[in-house]
Amino acid sequence: MREPVACLVDPYAGGMSGHTGRYEKRLSDLAGIYENIQAHGALVKSLNDPVVYNVEDFQPGSHAGDLNYGVTRMNPGRVDREFFLTRGHIHAKADRPEIYYGQSGRGLIQLESPEGETRIVEITAQTICYVPPYWIHRSINIGETDLVMVFAYPSDSGQDYSIIQKSNGMRHRVMSSGEGWELVDNTSYNPRTGEEVAALMKNYT
Numbered sequence: 001m002r003e004p005v006a007c008l009v010d011p012y013a014g015g016m017s018g019h020t021g022r023y024e025k026r027l028s029d030l031a032g033i034y035e036n037i038q039a040h041g042a043l044v045k046s047l048n049d050p051v052v053y054n055v056e057d058f059q060p061g062s063h064a065g066d067l068n069y070g071v072t073r074m075n076p077g078r079v080d081r082e083f084f085l086t087r088g089h090i091h092a093k094a095d096r097p098e099i100y101y102g103q104s105g106r107g108l109i110q111l112e113s114p115e116g117e118t119r120i121v122e123i124t125a126q127t128i129c130y131v132p133p134y135w136i137h138r139s140i141n142i143g144e145t146d147l148v149m150v151f152a153y154p155s156d157s158g159q160d161y162s163i164i165q166k167s168n169g170m171r172h173r174v175m176s177s178g179e180g181w182e183l184v185d186n187t188s189y190n191p192r193t194g195e196e197v198a199a200l201m202k203n204y205t
């Protein structure tokens with residue numbers, strides 16, 4: 001039997017005691033994700049390839065019926081008008097859900113259905129965002145401070161990053177606008193075919 005574990009989350013600096021894994025994504029790791037390729041390249045140089053986000057998580061294993069959880073911390077920032085974001089993914093087992101629990105900062109969870117519908121959930125301290133099965137999801141920092149969120153999802157979920165690459169990004173981009181943000185169409189978006197949607201939803205009940 002596994003032993004219970006207590007992990008302490010730092011709501012401002014991010015990170016979590018007792019994590020079993022840690023990774024970070026620098027701006028150069030996110031090449032091709034932002035709309036303005038030139039601005040991306042220039043920012044990698046001018047900011048000396050900064051860390052955009054890091055994740056510390058606790059993964060007891062990858063078997064069904066268990067939970068992975070952890071903390072994502074994302075710097076504030078933009079590439080041209082586009083806010084810093086995570087790569088985004090659908091779970092490799094597409095019917096696995098996820099929750100995010102905001103700790104500090106101001107963020108959005110951008111979700112996209114296999115058919116290409118967009119939903120946006122605003123997340124701040126004490127917000128819990130439920131990501132239902134089958135939704136592609138990505139986090140975005142729309143604030144001026146670090147965005148820190150706790151997350152949890154089934155251990156056997158896995159992450160499929162190729163789905164967003166295949167559609168040339170998500171259907172919408174989140175751009176700064178005045179004091180806030182706006183959704184703009186991703187003009188190079190390539191919708192999924194009916195067959196691709198059916199394949200993703202094959203276990204849908």
Ligand SMILES: O=P(O)(O)OC[C@H]1O[C@H](O)[C@H](O)[C@@H](O)[C@@H]1O
Pocket residue numbers: 025055071072086087088089098138139151152159
């Ligand atoms: O995996 P990415 O799309 O790069 O996002 C980075 C992290 O963001 C969230 O916190 C998810 O819950 C994590 O599972 C994910 O690893």
Ligand SMILES: [Fe+2]
Pocket residue numbers: 089091098137153
């Ligand atoms: Fe996820």
